[in-house]
Amino acid sequence: MSHEQMDLVWFKSSYSGGTGNNCVEVADVCTAVGVRDSKQVNGPVLLLSKATFIDFVEGVSRESHSA
Numbered sequence: 687m688s689h690e691q692m693d694l695v696w697f698k699s700s701y702s703g704g705t706g707n708n709c710v711e712v713a714d715v716c717t718a719v720g721v722r723d724s725k726q727v728n729g730p731v732l733l734l735s736k737a738t739f740i741d742f743v744e745g746v747s748r749e750s751h752s753a
Contacts, residue, residue, distance in 0.1 A: 698724055712739075 694713035711727075713720040719739040721732040734742065 694720060696720075696722070696727075 694715065696711040696713045698711050699709045709724045711722050711724045713722075715733060718733045718735055721734065721739075723729055
């Protein structure tokens with residue numbers, strides 16, 4: 687099933703600043719998290735397990751705090 691066929695609620699990153707530029711959107715997809723480029727809403731969607739998504743967010747957070 688493509689992401690166009692799914693009824694998903696997408697959320698923009700809190701770091702996007704509300705301008706809509708250069709940000710990602712995420713959606714809860716049952717046992718996974720969908721990630722897409724906010725500028726290409728009909729483009730590809732990366733599906734990550736929730737555990738993998740949490741690891742990714744924690745890794746990005748660690749990197750941004752160490753820089």
